[in-house]
Amino acid sequence: MASKKNPTRVGFSAGDPNGIGIETIVRTFEDDRMFEEVTPVLYATANLVEAALELTGTGQKLQWAVVDGAESAKDEQLNVVAIQEEPWPLNWGNISPDAGAFAMKSLDRVVQDLAATKVDVLVTAPIHKEAMRSSNFKFPGHTEYLANVANVDEVLMLLVAGELRVGICTGHIALKEVSSAITPDLICRKARLMHESLLRDFGIPSPRIAILGLNPHASDNGLMGDEEKRVIAPAVKTLEQEGKLVLGPYAADGFFGSGANRNFDGVLAMYHDQGLAPFKAMSFGNGVNFTTGLPVVRTSPDHGTGFDIAGKGIATADSMRAAVFLARDIRTNRQEFRTYGANPLPIQSRTRRDDDRGRH
Numbered sequence: 001m002a003s004k005k006n007p008t009r010v011g012f013s014a015g016d017p018n019g020i021g022i023e024t025i026v027r028t029f030e031d032d033r034m035f036e037e038v039t040p041v042l043y044a045t046a047n048l049v050e051a052a053l054e055l056t057g058t059g060q061k062l063q064w065a066v067v068d069g070a071e072s073a074k075d076e077q078l079n080v081v082a083i084q085e086e087p088w089p090l091n092w093g094n095i096s097p098d099a100g101a102f103a104m105k106s107l108d109r110v111v112q113d114l115a116a117t118k119v120d121v122l123v124t125a126p127i128h129k130e131a132m133r134s135s136n137f138k139f140p141g142h143t144e145y146l147a148n149v150a151n152v153d154e155v156l157m158l159l160v161a162g163e164l165r166v167g168i169c170t171g172h173i174a175l176k177e178v179s180s181a182i183t184p185d186l187i188c189r190k191a192r193l194m195h196e197s198l199l200r201d202f203g204i205p206s207p208r209i210a211i212l213g214l215n216p217h218a219s220d221n222g223l224m225g226d227e228e229k230r231v232i233a234p235a236v237k238t239l240e241q242e243g244k245l246v247l248g249p250y251a252a253d254g255f256f257g258s259g260a261n262r263n264f265d266g267v268l269a270m271y272h273d274q275g276l277a278p279f280k281a282m283s284f285g286n287g288v289n290f291t292t293g294l295p296v297v298r299t300s301p302d303h304g305t306g307f308d309i310a311g312k313g314i315a316t317a318d319s320m321r322a323a324v325f326l327a328r329d330i331r332t333n334r335q336e337f338r339t340y341g342a343n344p345l346p347i348q349s350r351t352r353r354d355d356d357r358g359r360h
Contacts, residue, residue, distance in 0.1 A: 007039045007075055008120050008328045011113055014044040014083075014106040015125025018094045019305030020315035025125065026052040026078070027317035028324060030061050035076040038324060041067075041119055042080050043106040047087035049080055055313035070118035083109050092311025095128055100135030103127045107142075111149055114296055121297040121327040123320070126305045140172035143291050146298055155293035156193040158266075159276060159302060160326060161283030165202075165266045166275040167194045167292075178271040179227060182214065187235035187268070194266045195244050197292035200337045201330045202265070210255070210264040211236055211248030212274060218251040232270075256282065285316060288323045290330070297330050299323040 015021030022044055029040055042049070046066050053062065064078035073079035083105050091099075107127075113119050124142050139145040147155045159166045169190050170181045191209055198207035211232060212218075215225035222229060232249040239246040250260065252269070256278040261267055269275030279287060280302065287302035301319035309315055 007035070007037050008331055009039045009041060009070070009073060009118075010324055010327060011070065011110040011119030011122050012040060012042040013103070013110045013122070013124045014042065014048065015103055016099050016128045016131060016305045017044070017048055017088050017102050018091050018096070018099045019126055019128065019307055019310050021125025021305070022048050023052045023055055023310075023313070023315045024301065024317045024320040026056055026058060026062060027315070028321045029078050030056065030058040032061075032063075032076070034321075034324070037328060039073055039075050040078050040324075041070045041073045041110075041113075042078060043083050043110045044080060045082055045084060045086075045088050046080060047090075049078070051090055055311065057313070070113045081109065081113075090311075093307040095131050095307070097131060097134040100128065100131030100133070100137060103132060104135055104137050107145070111146070115149075121299070121331050123323050123327055124298065124300040125320075126301065126303060128305045128307070142298070142300060143171065146291055146294055146296075150294050150296065152293055152295070154189050154193060155291050156190050156197070158194065158197065158290045158292050159279045159287055160290050161279070161287040161302075161322075163265075164261060164279065164283060165194075165198070166279045167266060167268045168272055168275045169268060169270050171272060173271075175271065175273075179214065179225075182227065182231055182270055184231055184235040184238065187211065187232060188238055191235070191239050191244070191246055191268055193293045194268060195246075198265050201290075201292065201297075201333055203333050203336070204265050206245060207265045208245045208263065209239075209247070209266045209268060210250055210261070211246060212252040212255060212267065212269050213249035214270045216251075216253065218249050285318050286322055287319060288326045290326060297327050297334070299327040299330075 012025055025042060049064060062078060066082055067073055067079045069081060114122050143155055143157050157168045157171055169187060170178050194209055195207050198204045214227040219225045219228045228249045236246055236248050252274050289300040289302055291298045301323050303319055306315055
């Protein structure tokens with residue numbers, strides 16, 4: 001684990017400044033024990049932090065300071081990198097292009113510093129998709145944006161709450177497009193990403209993965225659609241032939257209610273709400289959105305901008321705190337995975353081996 005001697009430097013994007021993101025970040029660090037293993041760097045403005053401190057009543061408890069850049073961040077305080085000179089005009093709960101542009105500016109800055117290793121991991125506060133689109137943000141969400149920046153072809157949205165891990169096959173697309181979008185190849189690619197992440201990011205040596213069906217009751221042997229037989233089952237067979245512990249397709253309606261999810265390390269759902277609806281019902285307020293397949297670590301709380309409660313000082317920090325801990329733990333697991341995967345007995349050079357053979 002990281003320690004006070006070598007804390008993980010966490011970069012926070014501000015999210016929508018009219019939402020609850022910065023309030024939850026301030027609440028996360030009002031307990032100074034958080035600084036024992038984390039050095040936070042928030043990309044926002046000083047007046048937004050001051051407003052959050054007033055909302056939460058933590059102004060006298062939380063140590064914070066504006067710094068020139070992430071490289072100047074100090075331990076045991078909330079470090080704020082100002083992304084603009086002028087203060088943000090507070091307008092809680094309002095959807096606006098300006099707020100979307102502010103969120104995009106914050107995200108761009110922290111991602112640049114993440115790429116330059118000035119911060120170790122990224123935790124993104126919630127954005128409002130309508131506000132982002134109106135400010136020329138061309139992606140459905142953080143996941144697709146980060147995949148584009150990292151120049152990777154495939155990522156997986158993985159929702160995490162303790163031992164519950166749910167991945168989404170098709171992500172942010174309309175429900176009517178799901179059937180034509182899922183293919184055996186897509187399912188295999190997403191399942192392989194999940195398998196690799198469970199190994200590398202969560203330290204599970206032999207991951208068990210469940211694949212959900214698409215139709216009610218997993219089609220009841222073809223009575224309600226044929227995607228299970230035509231698309232999903234062949235993907236499961238391919239993955240089994242690769243030596244992976246993958247089973248399915250399972251009927252999604254009773255899978256979580258019966259507790260079947262507890263028999264698996266990860267669950268792959270076919271579409272967004274099929275996975276997120278049961279996940280949030282079981283873990284809302286404590287869940288984390290983790291993007292697998294990236295060369296960097298990115299997490300986010302599992303809630304939105306909270307416009308209905310923004311500015312009221314009642315937002316809770318449980319999910320944001322969980323996102324911080326998960327980002328820290330995954331970074332540590334990746335470091336350990338690289339260490340375990342290294343060759344403990346380097347092969348001597350050919351010249352040295354040949355010389356040794358000549359002596360006998």
